Amino acid sequence: MKRWLGVALDSLLPPRCYACGTLVDRQGALCGPCWSGLHFITAPSCMRCGYPFEIGLDGHHMCGACLAHPPAYDRGISALVYDDASRALILGFKRADRLELAKPLAGLMAQTGRDLLAQTDLIVPVPLHRTRLLSRRFNQSAVLARALAQISGTSWTPFLLERTRRTPSQGGLSRAERARNVRGAFRVQPKAQAAHALKDKHVLLVDDVLTTGATVTACTGVLRKAGASSISVLTLARVVTPGQGPI
Ligand SMILES: [Zn+2]
Ligand SMILES: [Zn+2]
Structure with a gap:
């Protein structure tokens, strides 16, 4: 009704x-x-982390950061540059409880991540700790993951990954501090793992914003340990630090 x-x-x-x-x-x-106020990330971009390149390139290229330290995940893609325009949209969705934004925002992710989604067996959102879930009322990553699953017809599971400790907010932390902050903070929920055997599965991790990648790196580690054959990352937006260009 x-x-x-x-x-x-x-x-x-x-x-x-x-x-x-x-x-x-x-x-x-x-x-x-x-x-036109949003900055969509289109080709060419880093074949590993999706960092957008300003100069036209053909073929596959990696950014300097990925060449120096390849990310734990196999491939990362984001729909938007995280800037004033996308931040306003994401904060409206997250803090102002505008759940009706989930579908159009996931639609942008589905468009950008079409190729990745075609190879995905299971969509998995980055989890919130249960106490934070209570105060926030919903996990924005899970809401995006559900909409993405509906749009693409891909399986998803909201409770496969679990945040085992409440980590302080990553805001204002350096790259190294962020990595330390989330280390050991996730696990694959044993019961969910049995239901969605991860062995040889292509998993797509979903989050709203990719900053340094510390959170998805920590999640990738536990998914790989549980037998997933590939782990890719799709986020709505990503921070783009200048000077991470192609090599
Ligand atoms: Zn408008
Ligand atoms: Zn890269």
């Missing part, structure tokens, strides 16, 4: 841009200015 009501209301209300509220021509769309 509730769902039917939602559909009925959607068809009655004029569609609005999900970022600024301006009238648009269809539900779940962005208006022109909001669309």
Whole structure:
């Protein structure tokens, strides 16, 4: 009934841009200015971590950071550069409980990660610690993962990974501090592992923002130990530090 009501209301209300509220021509769309204000990450980008390159390149290239220290995960892709425009959208989704943004935002991720999704057996969100889940009320990564699973028709599981200790926020920490902060903070939930045997599976880890990659690196470690054959990472946005160009 509730769902039917939602559909009925959607068809009655004029569609609005999900970022600024301006009238648009269809539900779940962005208006022109909001669309062009977002920085989408397109090719060419680092074949390992998805870092966008400013210069046109053909073939496969890795960024300097990946050449020096290849990431633990096999491949990383993000839809957007994390900047003022995408931050406003993500904070609205996360802090203002705008759950209706999950589908359009996951739609952006599905577009960017189309190739990765085609090879994915299981989508797994980065978990929150249960006490943080209670205060935040929902895990934004799990909500994005669910929408992504629905859009792409891929399996997903929300409780496979577990955060075993509550880690302080990563905000304001250096790269090394971030890595230390989340080390040993995750495990594969034993019961969930039995239900979704990870052996030889291609797993896609989903998070909202990739900063230094410390969190997804820690998650990758436990998934690999549990037998996953590949672990890729798809995030809605990523921090782009200048000077990490191709080599
Ligand atoms: Zn707009
Ligand atoms: Zn890279």
